[in-house]
Amino acid sequence: MTLAEMRPGSAAKVARLRGEGAVKRRIMDMGITKGTEIAVRRVAPLGDPVEVTVRGYELSLRKDEAAKIEMEG
Secondary structure: OEHHHOOOOOEEEEEEEOOOHHHHHHHHHOOOOOOOEEEEEEEOOOOOOEEEEEOOEEEEEOHHHHOOEEEOO
């Protein structure tokens, strides 16, 4: 399952990051690394962006970025 497929109110740990280069680096620079727990707070009506809580702060991700983050479970 990817972060983009998760529903508001759910939480899981990051299993792996797909992608390469600048996109992967940008996701990692936001504090999203393997083993980090992410809770989905809200999803916009059209599915973009996705608002999450990671490492104690709120973060908004584009749907295509969230689709590159594979979650455990």
